[in-house]
Amino acid sequence: MISRVYRLVDTKRIEMVLREVEFEDDVVLTAPDYLSICAADQRYYFGKRSREILKIKLPMALIHEATATVLYDNSGRLKQGSKAVLVPLIEKARTSGIKSNYDPANPYVSSGIDGFIRDYVAVQRNRLIPIEGEYLPIYVFSELLSVAINALEAFDSTRCTDAGTVGIWGDGNMGYITSLALKCLYPDVEIIVVGKTLRKLQRFSFVDRTYTFDEVPNGISIDHAFECVGGSSSETAIKQIFDITMPQGCISLLGVSEEAVPINTRTVLEKGFRIIGNNRSNADDMKKAVSLIRDSDICKKYLTTLISEIVEVKEEKDISHAFEQSSLNDFKTIMKMEI
Amino acid sequence: MVYAGILAAGMGVRMNRQDMPKPFLQLGKKPIIIHTLEQFFISRQVEKIIVVVHEFWKRYAEDMISKHDTMGKDVVVIAGGDNKTASIKMISEHIVMTWGIHDEDILLAHDAVRPFITQRMIDENIDTADRVGAANTVMTTNDTIIVTLNGRTLAEIPPKSTMFAQQTPITFKLNLLNTVFHNISRQGGALETETEIARLFVQQGYEMQLVTGEYSNMKIINPYDLEVAEALLQERMK
Numbered sequence: 001m002i003s004r005v006y007r008l009v010d011t012k013r014i015e016m017v018l019r020e021v022e023f024e025d026d027v028v029l030t031a032p033d034y035l036s037i038c039a040a041d042q043r044y045y046f047g048k049r050s051r052e053i054l055k056i057k058l059p060m061a062l063i064h065e066a067t068a069t070v071l072y073d074n075s076g077r078l079k080q081g082s083k084a085v086l087v088p089l090i091e092k093a094r095t096s097g098i099k100s101n102y103d104p105a106n107p108y109v110s111s112g113i114d115g116f117i118r119d120y121v122a123v124q125r126n127r128l129i130p131i132e133g134e135y136l137p138i139y140v141f142s143e144l145l146s147v148a149i150n151a152l153e154a155f156d157s158t159r160c161t162d163a164g165t166v167g168i169w170g171d172g173n174m175g176y177i178t179s180l181a182l183k184c185l186y187p188d189v190e191i192i193v194v195g196k197t198l199r200k201l202q203r204f205s206f207v208d209r210t211y212t213f214d215e216v217p218n219g220i221s222i223d224h225a226f227e228c229v230g231g232s233s234s235e236t237a238i239k240q241i242f243d244i245t246m247p248q249g250c251i252s253l254l255g256v257s258e259e260a261v262p263i264n265t266r267t268v269l270e271k272g273f274r275i276i277g278n279n280r281s282n283a284d285d286m287k288k289a290v291s292l293i294r295d296s297d298i299c300k301k302y303l304t305t306l307i308s309e310i311v312e313v314k315e316e317k318d319i320s321h322a323f324e325q326s327s328l329n330d331f332k333t334i335m336k337m338e339i
Numbered sequence: 340m341v342y343a344g345i346l347a348a349g350m351g352v353r354m355n356r357q358d359m360p361k362p363f364l365q366l367g368k369k370p371i372i373i374h375t376l377e378q379f380f381i382s383r384q385v386e387k388i389i390v391v392v393h394e395f396w397k398r399y400a401e402d403m404i405s406k407h408d409t410m411g412k413d414v415v416v417i418a419g420g421d422n423k424t425a426s427i428k429m430i431s432e433h434i435v436m437t438w439g440i441h442d443e444d445i446l447l448a449h450d451a452v453r454p455f456i457t458q459r460m461i462d463e464n465i466d467t468a469d470r471v472g473a474a475n476t477v478m479t480t481n482d483t484i485i486v487t488l489n490g491r492t493l494a495e496i497p498p499k500s501t502m503f504a505q506q507t508p509i510t511f512k513l514n515l516l517n518t519v520f521h522n523i524s525r526q527g528g529a530l531e532t533e534t535e536i537a538r539l540f541v542q543q544g545y546e547m548q549l550v551t552g553e554y555s556n557m558k559i560i561n562p563y564d565l566e567v568a569e570a571l572l573q574e575r576m577k
Contacts, residue, residue, distance in 0.1 A: 001377045002367075002454055002572070004555075018455060018555065018571045020367045020374075029381065031458070071381040072410045080411075081383060119457060120381075314459070339459060 001029065003120040004339070006319055007059040011047030014117075014319050015059070023122045028078055030068035030086065030121050030128070034140040034310075035335040037326040038065055038173070039230065039256065041110060045323045050258065061114035063335075064088035065143040067136065068121060070128070078128065085142045085290055086116055087127040087283045101150065101280040108280055117319060119339055126283060129290045137310070138303040139293055140334060144173060145303075146281035146289035148181040151226065151252050153285075154276050159250040161223055163189050167244070169213075169237040170228030171195025171204070173332055174254055176306055178226050179207050184292055184299045192222060194240070196233070200330050206302055213240060221246050230255030238263050247271045254278050310334045340444050341465055342513070343379045344430035345390045347372055347400065347451035348419030360396055361559060362451035363403065367572045371559055372400075373407050374454035380410040382458060384465050385447070388412055389433055391419035391426045423448075424536045428520050431513060444513035445469060448536075452559040453507055454568070463550045464510040473547040474510040475537050477503035478554060506552040509537060519543055 001021040009015050023029050041062040043049050049057070066086040070078045078084070090113075093105035100106055109115045131139045156163075166189050168179050179191055183206050191207040194216060201210040211217070213236065225245050229237040234257045241251055242264060251273050268275065281289075292299050308329035311322035313336065326333035347362040362372035372390070379385050392400045400416045417433050419426035427448050434446065445468050449456060460476055467474035484502045486495040519540055523530065533539055541547055559568050 001381075002374050004457065016555070020369075020572055022368075071383075074408060074410070339457070 001120060001122070003118050005061050005114055006117040006316060007061045007114070008044055009059040011054075012045060012320065012323075014316060016316055021120055021122045023072075023074075025074065026125050027122045028070060028125050028128055029072040030084065030123060031071055031119060032066045032068045032086070032116050032121060032337050033083070034067045034137050035063045035116055035337060036065035036140045036144070037063065037323060037333045037335070038144065040064075041115075042323070042326060043258070046327065048258065057112055060110065060112070061117045062110045063115040063117045064108060064110040065140055066116040066121075067131065067140050068128075071120065073125070075125070077125065078130065083131050083136055083139075084128040085131055085139050085286060086121060086123060087129065087286050088115070088143060089280065089282050090127070091282065100282040101285070117335075119337075129283070129287055131290060131294070133294070135293070135300050135304065137307070137334065137336075138300060139290065141177065141303050141306060141332070142286050142289040142293065143281065144177050145181060145292065146285035147254070147278065148174070148178040149185075149288050149292070150281045150285045151178065151254055151276070151278035152181055152185060154278060155224065155226075155250055155252050158274050158276055159224060160274070161246070161248050163223055165190040165192060165222045167192045167194060167222040167225045167241065168228060169194045169225065169241060170230070170255060171197055171200040172228065173306065174228035174230075176204060176331065178228055178254065179204055180299060180302050181292070183207065184296050192220075194237075197330075203305060203331065206298070213237070216240065216244070220244055222249070224250045224252075226252045226254060228254045230257055232257070232259065234261045235263075242267045242271070242273070245271070245273065248273070250274045250276065252276045252278055306332050307334060308332055310336050312336045312338055314338050340386050340438065340441065341384045342430075342434055342444070342446045343382070343385045343388045344427060344446055344448045345372070345375060345379070345388060345451050346419070346423055346426050346448055346507070347390055347392045348426050349393075360393060362392075363396070363399070364565065366454060366559070366565070366568055369407070370403060371454050372451045373403070375449065375451050375456065376404065376407075376409075376414070378454075378456050378458070378461065379449075380412045382461050384462060385412070387438070388414045389430045390414060390416045390451070391430055392416060394418035421531055422534045424533050424539065425530045427516070427536050428530060431516055431520065434513065435517065440513055440517065442514060443469075445510060446513050446516060447508040447510045449508040450558055453556055454559070455553070455555045455557060455571075456508070457553065457556070460508065460550065460552060460556065464508045467548050467550055468510040468512055471546050471548045472512050472515050473540055473545060474508075474550045475547050476506040476508055476550045476552040476556070478506060478552045478556075480504050503549070505537070506556050506558070511540070515545060516540075519545070
């Protein structure tokens with residue numbers, strides 16, 4: 001099968017290449033329907049990764065958040081036309097004691113290998129999670145939600161104090177979806193979101209309180225924190241988290257930064273913080289995310305308001321347009337593939 | 340019912356490989372025609388596929404196709420005519436004899452040697468033919484087209500905006516196509532000399548709407564084309 005792969009070859013330059021797709025017995029042929037642009041894709045597209053990294057990783061097709069239509073499954077288990085979420089993690093190795101999304105032997109698409117901007121994607125059957133019913137486009141957020149679920153599970157198994165009040169730093173997509181996952185899975189927890197832009201914070205209508213980072217009231221305290229800021233602002237966010245998190249609190253880091261971020265280790269020691277790093281997710285996390293979307297009306301409804309814009313992709317230049325729009329939109333930009 | 344007619348009756352004279360028709364030549368890991376067929380196998384709209392080949396190569400084509408996964412689609416191989424128009428007529432006759440004809444029936448005819456066809460082209464052809472009766476896949480030309488009446492001197496340069504290169508698929512409502520063939524035979528016309536079915540169609544006053552193709556939807560007709568197609572499938576050196 002000949003497939004069209006839309007690769008980023010240089011900053012803001014996408015080119016189509018033709019590739020033969022092999023599909024063996026355990027492989028299902030799919031066509032991506034909805035693709036969601038994430039911050040990591042934007043960093044590649046706009047050339048915000050280091051020159052050395054770009055030299056190693058490009059050319060590469062972007063996007064690791066996708067839903068697709070099944071075109072052909074020779075086992076007959078998945079019907080032609082049925083819908084599924086694509087799992088970006090390729091589990092090549094299982095190392096005892098290491099969760100598969102942290103195993104360096106397991107590649108993640110759009111990070112060194114081609115992502116999902118293609119007309120056909122052939123994937124192993126275990127990398128497809130069937131979906132059905134209404135609200136199908138929002139299942140494109142399954143991967144992002146699964147990263148939050150992965151972080152929440154790590155948090156739950158690490159924390160040693162009650163989760164009465166949880167603070168989330170970051171008013172972007174990761175902050176939004178982590179807040180939403182917390183709201184759905186821990187309905188009794190009080191959620192405080194701290195961000196930079198009031199307009200974006202207003203979108204977090206389901207949380208208890210929101211503050212811009214310069215207006216956090218004196219004397220406020222939280223039990224645990226999730227840092228979803230990333231970039232150069234991480235340092236300020238982490239400093240603020242350290243100041244107002246109660247002793248023995250659990251601090252989850254989810255924001256990606258290109259540069260090393262200095263932290264005050266003295267405070268970590270003095271307050272006995274537990275710091276957890278979180279990155280990516282595996283197929284099990286994604287199944288939990290799909291179940292949460294399917295079973296929770298709250299999750300479904302608030303995921304729809306995470307969509308800033310849906311861009312129809314009918315030709316190559318529409319992909320660039322979608323990326324340009326993503327830099328202007330407050331929240332998620334989705335590509336609807338009609339190419 | 341939507342039928343795809345795959346035109347593979349040429350003998351590959353321009354390929355300088357007369358021992359093997361060009362659709363059967365290898366491109367990457369599979370014969371060209373298999374790459375082409377796979378795009379129709381996965382089409383959600385195409386239900387039956389008729390492959391038309393030179394009569395000498397019918398068994399070979401059947402053997403070759405049977406060795407590949409047709410993804411549950413019905414594929415029939417028939418012997419074709421002397422040119423594209425005659426082959427399309429034979430496909431049409433085969434459909435009518437085997438499955439009958441219905442108002443909603445649509446036939447897409449596609450060159451076997453255009454393996455880089457996309458689902459968008461297939462879908463737009465079907466939707467357009469369903470709406471207006473016929474569709475023709477075209478692309479703007481990069482080269483300026485000139486007209487010569489004697490092959491030696493330039494007679495005219497038509498405005499570039501009016502010039503398009505014809506690709507395939509070319510798609511018809513089957514009953515309209517049959518009417519066109521019927522009219523030609525009633526008027527004593529000869530299909531043997533008319534290679535362009537689209538010309539016959541519009542000459543009889545039927546509308547044919549244009550569908551945008553792609554430059555990559557190239558026709559592999561000579562050794563240079565095959566090299567280009569092979570190169571397109573290769574990883575570029577970093």
